[in-house]
């Protein structure tokens with residue numbers, strides 16, 4: 001069976017704002033997905049992970065169509081990336097699928113092509129993806145991404161973290177429906193354009209300071225900016241009880257900053273720790289309160 005792999009991501013700054021053209025910073029994580037293919041009479045998604053079958057099949061069809069492939073496949077999905085929403089699992093799935101199909105058909109793809117085909121698949125999972133998730137799943141590293149008017153006009157560049165960050169990724173236990181949350185922000189914007197523009201301005205200041213702090217290793221500043229970012233997504237109505245609770249536990253245990261990551265409305269949160277031991281302690285405290293959590297490092 002031909003195989004493709006891709007990693008998940010966390011968004012340090014800018015989920016949702018990025019959909020509306022503001023820059024965002026995301027980084028790859030070590031957890032990822034594995035896709036293996038077996039030619040079949042129809043497309044099937046075979047996995048122990050929690051997935052929405054209809055969306056996965058739609059994603060597979062879109063990827064096959066954009067790659068001009070007419071065969072059908074049993075698509076086996078494994079790997080250690082949780083598919084709860086927030087960690088870019090749909091984008092990683094699409095990237096891994098494109099890579100596996102390229103092997104199957106013995107074609108060489110550039111990263112730009114992999115990214116483009118995966119983006120076509122991402123559209124199945126939520127109607128208006130910015131492209132940040134598939135970009136990071138394709139390239140890894142730490143990326144500042146800005147959406148263009150068309151996917152061809154998307155811009156991104158890699159930034160160098162001064163030092164790796166110790167973060168704690170936690171799961172609210174509630175599956176986050178990115179499409180629903182993206183729609184919520186669209187409604188917010190249409191109801192109060194002025195207020196939305198004000199929030200985007202505030203956010204843009206956060207991401208620009210955030211980039212500098214990441215490059216200079218100003219860990220306290222990064223934490224404060226994550227908290228400020230969290231306040232803005234809360235104002236947009238994206239942070240639910242589970243997200244708030246996890247952030248509260250992390251901050252009460254000395255996290256330098258805590259925010260939801262990804263679509264919100266459940267899904268995942270990230271907390272910034274002072275070092276590896278501190279990250280482990282925060283992880284344990286969050287687990288004690290019944291949430292799944294793990295400490296990890298993000299690096300260049």
Ligand code: MEV
Nearest residue numbers: 015016129130131262263
């Ligand atoms: C999802 O990981 C991030 C969102 O900003 C959606 C997107 O950028 O496509 C919520």
